[in-house]
Amino acid sequence: MRGRSSVVVLNDFYKDFIEEHDKFYLAFSFFDLMEYDRAALSVQDCKNKKAYYLHMYGRYLADGKRKLDNAPDSFGPPDKLENGHLKTLKTELAKKYAITELDGFCIYLYGVGLKKLDLLKEAIEVFVDALLALSLPNHWMKHFFLGHIYLELQLNEEGLKIYQHLMDKGFVKSSYIVSQVAMAYNNMREVDMAVNAFTELTEMDPYRLENVDYFSNTLYIKARRCLVHQINPF
The missing domain is CATH 1.25.40.10 (Tetratricopeptide repeat domain)
Incomplete structure (x- = not known):
């Protein structure tokens, strides 16, 4: 050719x-x-x-x-x-x-x-x-993929930048993105930020089970055991 x-x-x-x-x-x-x-x-x-x-x-x-x-x-x-x-x-x-x-x-x-x-x-x-x-288009879904990979590789700050960009573009109410942000802060041991993000996620999706164990751990670290019982009564 x-x-x-x-x-x-x-x-x-x-x-x-x-x-x-x-x-x-x-x-x-x-x-x-x-x-x-x-x-x-x-x-x-x-x-x-x-x-x-x-x-x-x-x-x-x-x-x-x-x-x-x-x-x-x-x-x-x-x-x-x-x-x-x-x-x-x-x-x-x-x-x-x-x-x-x-x-x-x-x-x-x-x-x-x-x-x-x-x-x-x-x-x-x-x-x-x-x-x-592969010659792939610069599709917006690529940002979701890159954010996920960054968190998998523990490049949490890079992942947070991508998720912040996505929220600025209209995904601010995405429970997936909020959960990823919470996990990024959890990985970085930013307990206060992680608790805030997990709390926001729980308010958005109160019956969500995914990542609830990480939320429980962060609350335990913060010695907020009464809230731990509320999200995980077992």
Whole structure:
């Protein structure tokens, strides 16, 4: 595709997708019904990258489903030795990855296969490539994702900046954002701020159970045990 305009490439992409539209959505319907083998078979001859991803992902999930269905003991650990099908998928994806014919979703699936085969170093490199390969719009939902990740990484001040920005843009009554703000202050050991945020959250959503244990802990630290009993009478 080198040397061709992005408009021409985009037109080619939609042309392929329109031609294979029916097969793709038939496979998607099978996929929703968890008939992964049928989904994979329906798009095995398609050229569109979306359809190819659905084909490969369907094969991957079908193999996992077969292993669960055939497992003699559903409570036992999965048999790591039975990974021949996974190795086949990994080999097929590796060939296309080497000649840059995979989109970001298939690159991610390739990374999942590497991780499942305990090829962790290669998997990390491929996961990074998957992120770089995706050309995503600057959607406002990205801020919710980044805020969540910042809190997961204990980058609480960065997370608070994002949530404050979202509240300034109209999400001031979002119980999710208020709970995230409360958790950020809790992580930072800012007990007074955490109690205020949790109290606001309780007033907004009095029957909410999520994160109530953290609220109880902060109240206990503040020696406000009477309020602890009110939110957790057990």
